[in-house]
Amino acid sequence: MSDPKPKVAFYWCSSCGGCEESIVDLAEDILKVVAAVDIVYWPVALDFKKKDLEAMPDGSIAVAFINGGIRMSEQEEMARLLRRKAQLVVAHGACAHLGGIPGLANFWNKETIFRTVYHTTVSTDNPDGIEPQLETVLDGKILTLPKFWDTVHPLNDVIDVDYYLPGCAPHRDLIMNAVTAILEGKLPPKGSVLAPNTSCCDECSRNKTKPEKLVIKEIKRPYEVILDPEKCFLAQGLICMGPATRGGCGERCIEGNMPCRGCMGPTDQVHDQGAKFLSALASILDANDEKDIERIVGSIDDPAGTFYRFSLPSSLLRRKKMEAVR
């Protein structure tokens, strides 16, 4: 035990579990990781409890990978605890990095989400109209639940984050590069996103099919057309977030013949991915007449949700105005 292996923790907050899966998807490479580190906390796979984590000395974990956004009080508490115990914190995946798909709930608030989920959906069977309570007394004992917030936050809203592993879920090469860099101590400056700082289009295999002057006459959705398996999606009139999205994802969507949805977030030069994509898309719309412009713009279904699909909680506006949520 003269040279103990570095300790690693994994945790999930508001996410789907895909990022946990991305660790398992390292396949045989996970054996290299397991050989090099001690996994001391990983609730989804190993039976450690919060009290085990609390008992560890502060700073004793080399790196904590936290995925998921911060949606509830319990997640903030766990993020803070892990921050205290770990020397490095990596925001693992789009939700911890940007807020992710669950962050689209920032177009609503707690009240409207609860109303839909616990009262109005067709499949809801809740005759007494019961909603989750912070405290419930049962047989003389008090049961508690975490507090559900109005707003989803990216991880760096509640704790200091050292590195970001982007993607939904992060590509295995990015994870392996990050783990290798941490083990070898060859890390970039704090705050870096551990992926190339170039756009998705830059590495897209369809880039060469992009016409000299790219213009869109009609916006189409993937279900409305038969997708050409080789041609640039924008040239086919489909919304592809590639121009405003960071590369390094391994082009998994493009290879599956689906346009980029923007999970890698913006490059370092951009604050607001949605605004930047909006700007690019408007530039290539082939209309100069006001009526034509309004018709094409009006044909885009849910523009804010499309442009901010993964990045709403980390965008400039972060959420819908509270007073405007109905």
Next chain:
Amino acid sequence: MNQENFEPRLVGFLCNWCSYTGADLAGTARMTYAPNLRIIRVMCTGRVDPQFVLKAFREGADGVLISGCHLGDCHYQEGNYKTLRRHRLLARVLEQFGIEKERFRLEWVSASEGLKFQQVCDDFTERIRKLGPLNFGGNGEGRHV
């Protein structure tokens, strides 16, 4: 701030070649108009990144004006056409964020239209005054920034 003593805070992105010169003309001609617009000169309205508009709203603007050359008169040929498309699309997105489309205005004011600049400033200020403060700070429970 209550509705009665509310003074709208407006941000205006004016292009160098037409609207900024038009604003200058309104000034040198000693026209009086509402002092609420904070003017930022850009070389072309096509330079106005939608991020600038979002940032203005986030930092407390009650309204944002983009003003440039009339269509067909852009110093850079088609910058204002791009702005027109961006404005229409961004206005839709802003509505989804709960920011009324009246708060984001696009106007064409030429270098000789000092009078129009005066009218736009007065009209925009009055409309936003009626609409009230935007207060885009209300970001809900559990916000930690």
